[in-house]
Amino acid sequence: MPRAAPRAKKSRRTNKAIVRDDPEGAAPCRPFPHGDMMPKMRRKSDLPSKVCPVCGRPFTWRKAWEKVWEEVVYCSDRCRSRRSKVTRPS
Numbered sequence: 001m002p003r004a005a006p007r008a009k010k011s012r013r014t015n016k017a018i019v020r021d022d023p024e025g026a027a028p029c030r031p032f033p034h035g036d037m038m039p040k041m042r043r044k045s046d047l048p049s050k051v052c053p054v055c056g057r058p059f060t061w062r063k064a065w066e067k068v069w070e071e072v073v074y075c076s077d078r079c080r081s082r083r084s085k086v087t088r089p090s
Contacts, residue, residue: 054079 052075059075074080
């Protein structure tokens, strides 16, 4: 009995056929889920940083501190609880 021709694989999300550029069968190329735009990426070195007055270590901006970055002084809860032992520079 002759075999049927293999069917093209389809992506589950878009139900479009997956096109392979590499004839050797590399990983399929998929479009971005939100169109053709790449998400905006930032390097950690581009983010603002401060120095903790308790431990003296530098710490960088975090998304959780986005609205209160000007008020952030200490790098962690541990340093914040030890603040009374070290005087904060004005």
